[in-house]
Amino acid sequence: xxxxxxxxxxxxxxxxxxxxxxxxxxxxxxxxxxxxxxxxxxxxxxxxxxxxxxxxxxxxxxxxxxxxxxxxxxxxxxx
Numbered sequence: 001x002x003x004x005x006x007x008x009x010x011x012x013x014x015x016x017x018x019x020x021x022x023x024x025x026x027x028x029x030x031x032x033x034x035x036x037x038x039x040x041x042x043x044x045x046x047x048x049x050x051x052x053x054x055x056x057x058x059x060x061x062x063x064x065x066x067x068x069x070x071x072x073x074x075x076x077x078x079x
Contacts, residue, residue, distance in 0.1 A: 006014075016027055 016024055019027065
């Protein structure tokens, strides 16, 4: 018997060979999905359109005004 370590491919083949035929068919049917899953990249989603479906439109001036108001009492002295 060969004392060399078993390759991953050999280990997978042994596992598949030990399965009943219906389970071997499941492995066969599922294997192509593994290839496509590994090559798919999640789509890039721009943050510019994150709220587009809500109809929110903020100008730079509105954002600046809100930031000034939020930071107006910072740091608070009563804490």
